[in-house]
Amino acid sequence: MTAAAPEQSVLRDPAFVRYLVARTLSGAGNIITLIVLPILVYRISGSASLTALVAACEAAPYFVFGLVAGALTDRWNRRTVMVVADVLGAGLVATLPLAHWLGEVTVTHVLVVAFLGPTLGVFFDGAVFGAIPTLVGRGRIAEANSIAWGAQSLNEILLPSAVGLTLVLLAPADLLVLDALTFAASAALVASITRPMHDATREHPPLTTTVLLKDIREGLAFLVSHPGVRTMTIVGTLQCLAGGGFVALMVVWIDRSLDVGTEGLRFGLVYGAWAVGGLLAASALPRLLRRSSPERIALVALPFSAAAGLVVPLVPVWWAAALALAVWSVAYTVIVINAVSYRQVVTPEPLLGRVNTAGRMLSWGLGWTGGAVLAGVLVGALGTVxxxxVLASFGVVAVLVAWTSPLRRAVLTSSGEESGDRSTTPAVDP
Structure with missing residues (x-):
């Protein structure tokens, strides 16, 4: 089988549809886990700092393992990596409901799962990011990413409310059974895709420590030397400092500042508001890229994201906070999908896993983990809001960085180009 023809929608491509369903199912389980684990810790301990630590544990594996995972997944069969990660993830998540049924759930157990699950996810993501260009062709990367992100946003809209209502009847750990099942279903679907997700003709030297370090250096060298990729990575890291700090305290904020509690419909609506904005962003980005360049989109979206991030924590009413959160999500998510798609377009195929996991290591691993850790350290002295x-102010720094970077110079020098070419031809050259 070959990749979808450039003029054909990826939704008409059976291989991509299987990939999409698998990723959506796995994402649905991840959302349940993302909601349930902080609630588990908060209910067991009542501690805002320990609750924030869950978010730090979820993001830390990217910082610890991102570079190695990227180098290895550029060598390995990407389909195999995704299947193995899903199977192991199913078994890991299943340990929490089992412990709950035995009456043995502890904060330590939850934190271990919060760390090991995303560790598997680092390898899964390294394979996923590298697979998309090979699976659909580089001309359809933005469309494929936007559809996948849109499906995930639908999950994030529907599931938090459903989880909030279900928590009235079930213990949080019971919901993780569904997460384990989604991992298993995802593994089966990915295994059924016959189209190659990597360049099987490329030969690699035998794997040694020296070779592995050389592979890592090659990925980092491309990220650092390419002005556009480098700048978007720095901006992404600063954004994730703000986002990671917010999400780390989100359950506490909903409970204490909005007086909503940790279950029920209002909890689900507030928690799911972020996904509404994410769906709008995913739907809009392909159209935006047909009219403008990735660099211009980043420069315009960043100030909106920074301003909204400062406003959201100050809103005292739950429904108004949900609306403000959705607005923030639109700008924030446009920046994220735009940066990921840009990296995939400009990065050579042999470096896809390494460059993308390195970028994610810095933004998600360093930025998100750092934001969550700072949230846990500061909340005791400063309070939630x-x-x-404080953490939202990193979004302002991101604006300053972007508007004094090669992104702005690229927009100025390419202002006379046809906008239709900008989505696939980067204005910033390495």
Whole structure:
């Protein structure tokens, strides 16, 4: 089988549809876990700092393992990596409901799962990011990413409310059974895709420590030397400092600042508001890229994201906070999908896993983990809202960086080009 023809929608490509369903199922389980694990820790301990630590544990594996995972997944069969990660993830998540049924759930157990699950996810993501260009062709990367992100956003809209209502009847750990099942279903679907997701003709030297370090250096060298990729990675890291700090305290904020609690319909609506904006962003980005360049989109979206991040924690009413959160999500998610798609377009196929996991290591691993850790450290002294405001200020720094970077120079020098070419031809050259 070959990749979808450039003029054909990826939704008409059976291989991509299987990939999409697998990724959506796995994402649905991840959302349940993302909601349930902080609630588990908060209910067991009542501690805002320990609750924030869950978010730090979820993001830390990218910082610890991102570079190695990227180098290895560029060598390995990407389909095999995704299947193995899904199977192991199913078994890992299943340990929590089992412990709950035995009456043995502890904060330590939850934190271990919060760390090991995303560790598997680092390898899964390294394979996923490298697979998309090979699976659909580089001309359809933005469309494929936007559809996948849109499906995930639908999950994030529907599931938090459903989880919030279900928590009235079930213990949080019971919901993780569904997460384990989604991992298993995802593994089966990925295994059924016959189209190659990597260049099987490329030969690699035998794997040694020296060779592995050389592979890592090659990925980092491309990221650092390419002005556009480098700048978007720095901006992404700063954004994730704000986002990681907010999400780390989100359950506490909903409970204490909005007086909503940790279950029920209102909890689900507030928690799911972020996904509404994400769906709008995913739907809009392909159209935006047909009219403008990735660099211009980043420059315009960043100030909106920074301003909204400062406003959201100050809103005292739950429904207004949900609306403000959705607005923030639109700008924030446009920046994220735009940066990921840009990296995939400009990065050579042999470097896809390494460059993308290196970028994710810095933004998600360093930025998100750092934001979550700072949230846990500061919340005891400053309180929930003040801590969120401090962390949201990193979004302002991201605006300053972007508007004094090669992104702005690229927009100025390419202002006379046809906008239709900008989505696939980067204006910033390495």
């Amino acid at each position: 003040a801590t969120m405001e």
